[in-house]
Amino acid sequence: MQEVVQQLVNGISLGSIYGLIALGYTMVYGIIRLINFAHGDIYMIGAFVGYFAIRIFHLSFLPALLVAMAVSAVLGMVIERLAYRPLRNSTRIAALITAIGVSFLIQNTALLAWTPDPRSYPDVFPLRTYEIGGVYVDNRQIAILGVAVVLMVVLHYIVNYTQIGRAMRAVSQDADTARLMGIDVDRVISFTFALGSALAAAAGVLVGIYYNRIDPTMGSMPGLKAFVAAVLGGIGVIPGAMLGGLVMGIAEVAVVALTASTWKDAVAFAILIVILLVRPAGLLGRQVREKV
Amino acid sequence: MSKSRVLSIVLAAVMVMTAALGAGANAPFKIGVVGPTTGPVATYGLSVIDAVTMAAEEINAKGGILGREVQLIIEDNKADATETNNAFRKLISRDQVHAIIGAVVTANSIVGGQVAQMMKVPMITATSTAEKVTQAGDYVFRACLIDPVQGVIMANFAYNSLGVREVAVLTARTNDYSVGLEEVFVETFEGLGGKIVAKESYSEGDQDFRAQLTKIRAQNPEAVYVPGYYTEAGLIAKQMRQLGMDQPILGPDGFDSPKLFEIGGDAVYGSYFTNHYHPEAGDEVSQRFLDNYRAKYGKEPDGFAALGYDAALILFNAIERAGDAALARNIAAARAAIRDEMAKTKDLHVVTGVLTLDENRNPVKSAVILKVVEGGYEFVERVEP
Numbered sequence: 001m002q003e004v005v006q007q008l009v010n011g012i013s014l015g016s017i018y019g020l021i022a023l024g025y026t027m028v029y030g031i032i033r034l035i036n037f038a039h040g041d042i043y044m045i046g047a048f049v050g051y052f053a054i055r056i057f058h059l060s061f062l063p064a065l066l067v068a069m070a071v072s073a074v075l076g077m078v079i080e081r082l083a084y085r086p087l088r089n090s091t092r093i094a095a096l097i098t099a100i101g102v103s104f105l106i107q108n109t110a111l112l113a114w115t116p117d118p119r120s121y122p123d124v125f126p127l128r129t130y131e132i133g134g135v136y137v138d139n140r141q142i143a144i145l146g147v148a149v150v151l152m153v154v155l156h157y158i159v160n161y162t163q164i165g166r167a168m169r170a171v172s173q174d175a176d177t178a179r180l181m182g183i184d185v186d187r188v189i190s191f192t193f194a195l196g197s198a199l200a201a202a203a204g205v206l207v208g209i210y211y212n213r214i215d216p217t218m219g220s221m222p223g224l225k226a227f228v229a230a231v232l233g234g235i236g237v238i239p240g241a242m243l244g245g246l247v248m249g250i251a252e253v254a255v256v257a258l259t260a261s262t263w264k265d266a267v268a269f270a271i272l273i274v275i276l277l278v279r280p281a282g283l284l285g286r287q288v289r290e291k292v
Numbered sequence: 293m294s295k296s297r298v299l300s301i302v303l304a305a306v307m308v309m310t311a312a313l314g315a316g317a318n319a320p321f322k323i324g325v326v327g328p329t330t331g332p333v334a335t336y337g338l339s340v341i342d343a344v345t346m347a348a349e350e351i352n353a354k355g356g357i358l359g360r361e362v363q364l365i366i367e368d369n370k371a372d373a374t375e376t377n378n379a380f381r382k383l384i385s386r387d388q389v390h391a392i393i394g395a396v397v398t399a400n401s402i403v404g405g406q407v408a409q410m411m412k413v414p415m416i417t418a419t420s421t422a423e424k425v426t427q428a429g430d431y432v433f434r435a436c437l438i439d440p441v442q443g444v445i446m447a448n449f450a451y452n453s454l455g456v457r458e459v460a461v462l463t464a465r466t467n468d469y470s471v472g473l474e475e476v477f478v479e480t481f482e483g484l485g486g487k488i489v490a491k492e493s494y495s496e497g498d499q500d501f502r503a504q505l506t507k508i509r510a511q512n513p514e515a516v517y518v519p520g521y522y523t524e525a526g527l528i529a530k531q532m533r534q535l536g537m538d539q540p541i542l543g544p545d546g547f548d549s550p551k552l553f554e555i556g557g558d559a560v561y562g563s564y565f566t567n568h569y570h571p572e573a574g575d576e577v578s579q580r581f582l583d584n585y586r587a588k589y590g591k592e593p594d595g596f597a598a599l600g601y602d603a604a605l606i607l608f609n610a611i612e613r614a615g616d617a618a619l620a621r622n623i624a625a626a627r628a629a630i631r632d633e634m635a636k637t638k639d640l641h642v643v644t645g646v647l648t649l650d651e652n653r654n655p656v657k658s659a660v661i662l663k664v665v666e667g668g669y670e671f672v673e674r675v676e677p
Binding site: 115127215256262 | 331335370465492493494497499500502503504506507509510523526527530534535536551554555557
């Protein structure tokens with residue numbers, strides 16, 4: 001029993017990381033229908049910016065987090081301006097391939113600049129471990145889950161209840177009509193990228209602190225798994241990203257606990273295939289027929 | 293075309309030709325060195341390359357080998373199999389090297405060894421421990437102990453010196469080195485009468501091991517064997533402590549890196565690992581190496597550096613013994629002559645002990661067990677072959 005609860009805690013803490021990364025993924029997709037494969041790499045950049053903010057400028061946790069989010073937001077806007085905007089009217093596949101290219105570009109530039117040697121994250125968030133009946137939980141796990149839930153709520157609020165959120169939804173429904181209604185479509189999309197990238201950076205810093213190890217390729221696998229989490233929850237649906245992340249995390253841990261650990265990564269992608277076959281709109285997505 | 297332009301082209305051509313002629317008369321011994329100088333395990337590659345560079349500079353300062361200079365051609369393979377293949381082919385076909393020192397990590401050396409064997413170029417890896425590497429054929433050598441030796445030594449140490457009877461293993465399923473060590477450790481430990489209570493695995497690059505560790509915790513082992521690299525070992529140690537597990541961690545030479553401390557913090561203290569070398573366990577060759585390395589690089593050499601230096605010594609020594617045969621203009625003949633002498637290496641004093649190569653081109657020499665303590669490694673015991 002104690003083992004089951006501990007594994008559940010492990011699964012939720014892993015899942016909240018996937019959820020945290022998936023939030024940005026799903027929001028960008030929800031607005032402009034682009035799977036931004038560079039998201040995992042912006043997450044990595046965020047972790048590194050936070051690292052340098054703490055190591056070189058001796059910032060404490062919160063300011064470092066804000067700096068990382070701000071820098072990544074700007075980076076996200078720049079990427080959108082240079083790589084995606086020129087392709088706004090091309091096919092979706094062109095934008096998708098560009099996103100993969102951007103991902104490689106960022107990752108390899110980081111490899112060149114920062115070397116692939118892993119770095120240890122500065123200890124700015126003192127670790128406290130709590131033991132409750134043989135089950136161990138620490139404050140960092142709680143912080144990650146807490147931040148993920150708070151960001152999910154904030155994001156949901158922005159998209160559904162603010163002026164810019166209404167503009168975002170309008171653009172997502174029909175960009176041309178939105179433009180006719182006086183919405184500055186480019187600005188809205190730029191804002192969407194800024195927001196998504198800031199979220200990725202927040203995840204990067206938190207994960208850096210949590211595991212205490214960052215390197216330029218750290219974004220690849222979590223990026224892919226967060227993508228699966230977003231699809232699982234229903235891509236474009238914000239609470240879906242969180243739910244998808246948690247389901248993924250718990251599923252991975254369950255596989256290790258019940259069968260052999262070798263199957264762990266295979267399961268994430270098996271879930272993706274099953275979801276796409278059985279319920280392509282995801283757990284919380286609405287089944288809509290594509291108009292042709 | 294202006295007159296001065298024509299003149300400069302002619303001059304350039306003359307210079308190239310003289311350079312080429314000069315090379316023919318007293319050509320250096322070209323030695324390729326392959327290892328990761330970038331990538332997740334760059335510290336291994338850099339240690340080996342620094343040490344080989346130092347060995348080459350030392351021998352050149354003494355007038356080279358057989359009056360010829362040793363020229364190193366260093367290739368970064370990023371610890372990647374494809375890059376290794378390309379680097380070996382480039383060194384052999386384009387640079388026409390006499391021999392290759394490398395690769396560094398096991399999976400790369402398996403690839404490199406196949407290329408070297410096929411093209412009949414002597415290769416010596418300093419640090420690749422899997423048995424499979426030298427099974428590629430008679431052109432492939434190594435300077436380090438093979439996995440079975442490390443696995444056997446650690447199993448014996450755990451059972452006899454630490455007195456533990458129930459051990460869990462956590463293996464990197466995606467890594468030949470890790471899997472090789474695990475097999476031998478499990479076989480030896482069970483053979484002694486010990487029990488393996490849990491066998492779990494992970495993929496390289498993973499950051500979260502809590503699920504596997506929770507499963508291991510339920511079996512309550514007395515120690516956990518983690519045959520892997522420092523990047524994951526540090527995180528595993530940390531997460532074990534966070535889950536309330538205080539068992540000692542046992543490991544292989546992959547633990548040997550200052551990054552182990554940075555990543556694992558105080559969670560890694562009290563771990564034991566098998567290694568090839570410790571400054572306290574050496575003779576005069578070892579002492580001289582230590583002094584020179586400190587003077588040149590301003591830091592302590594790790595086990596990888598010691599092995600890199602040894603690999604260079606084995607190779608240089610063989611070239612020297614081959615004599616005129618190694619000077620042959622026909623590069624294939626020179627390579628074959630060097631290979632034949634390498635195979636005869638016997639009782640050579642190197643940094644990590646006194647080394648003889650057996651019929652499978654693997655060294656017979658002693659190993660050490662080190663304990664991870666605050667600020668470094670403590671020498672525990674020396675194990676003779």
